[in-house]
Amino acid sequence: MQLTTIALPLPLLLLLLLFILSLVSAQTPSRGSAQLESVNDDDLLALIRQEKYVVALFTKPDCPTCLNMEKTLIEARDELVDFLGAWVVMAQQSHLMRLYSPNAEPALVFFRHGVPLLYDGPVDEEHITQTFNDNKEPIARELSDDNFEHLTQAATGATTGDWFVMFYSSSCLECQRLGAVWEAVGAATRVRGIVVARADRGGAAAATARRFGVTKDPTFLLFRKGKMYWYDLPKYGIKSLISFSQDWYRNAKSEKVPIPKSPFDDLVAWCVYLIRDVIEFGLGILTEHPWIWQIGVVGFGLVAITSIIAVVKAGKSSSPKPVTKKPSKKTK
Incomplete structure (x- = not known):
């Protein structure tokens, strides 16, 4: 059986090659660019779920310290890609930032298998790469x-x-x-x-x-x-x-x-904590919604007054009535 070859025009071959290269580059971490790849929150979450290592820089506009950190991260990017195979991206004005950092932008976070590590060192290329290389796995x-x-x-x-x-x-x-x-x-x-x-x-x-x-x-x-x-x-x-x-x-x-603790002592402690939590929960509800206890007090008062009135009426109705004897008629 002879195999037949199909000759494609040169322009079509070039287009097919460019398409294949674009697919390959889309599946590999970017490097060598003068800027960091910018992603939105949905894209960042997808990277965190799918990729082993992701380095994300959270920034905001008009922030000189953000620009300084971005410049340093660009210098460290090639080494992070080469030694870790990490995705190095930037998220601007991201709503996710508050999940990872209690401070304002910039925030540099290293995700390992989805577990974040907040970078807290100097803005230095070598220190960043060394910290991330030394902590490639979750620590806690x-x-x-x-x-x-x-x-x-x-x-x-x-x-x-x-x-x-x-x-x-x-x-x-x-x-x-x-x-x-x-x-x-x-x-x-x-x-x-x-x-x-x-x-x-x-x-x-x-x-x-x-x-x-x-x-x-x-x-x-x-x-x-x-x-x-x-x-x-x-x-x-x-x-x-x-x-x-x-x-x-x-x-x-x-x-x-x-x-x-022994099983019995632990059971006693569990009961004590449960009772305390129930009391604290109830007090919290009453503090947050004071109208509840106000209605309760009014309702209790109405019930008490109604009960007193009912008891008084029952007492009056049950008191014995005086018996009057009719005078007997005398016969002549």
Whole structure:
């Protein structure tokens, strides 16, 4: 069987080649351009879901510091593409920025398998590439009731080192916004032997949270040499959290790490927390909607008055009536 060849005109071959090259370039990270590729929020979310590494610069117009960071990132882009295969893009006036950074633009975020790390170093090409190369995988460990004591050994002397744990819940929006910040804290403290971790106090680590008396989101606890230190500062900045884990914890409230609770003690603690949460929820509803308790007071008053009137009427109707005897007729 003979194969027949089809001769295509040269212009058509050139068009076909350009089309193939455009498809290939669309599927590979851009490099060599004098500007960063600009994407909208939908495109950025698609990249975060689909690509292994994405470097995103969040900027805004008329921002000199944004332009400086953009220039530096352009200089670092080729190395990020070559060594990481990362997509390096820019998102201007993005609504997603508040999910990853508590500060104003510019914000440089490195996504690893969708997990964000907020860059908090100097505007320097070498420092940026070194930081991202050193933290190619997510840093924060996920702790649960099953593995907490085994991994941390918090109650037995902390032979596995210091652990800095953020207790969170899936319903806590602020906790979600702290994800990139917490990864940045982990990137800075790992060189000091401090392990950064997360624990879902409303889910897999509920019993552990009750063991330590954690009742709010987020809560940060440093476990060090058999003691736990509470981070009570109102701000959750990267530098504040790093400073606390390394030195400032000495000024914070500390407690001896309690041993794990027995099943009965944990059940009692769960009941206490449940009752307290119900009371706090009810008080919160009444504080937010004062008309509810006002209607309740009025309704209770009307019921009380109606009950009193009913009792009084019932008492009157049940009192015995005097019996009058008719005079007997005398017969003559």
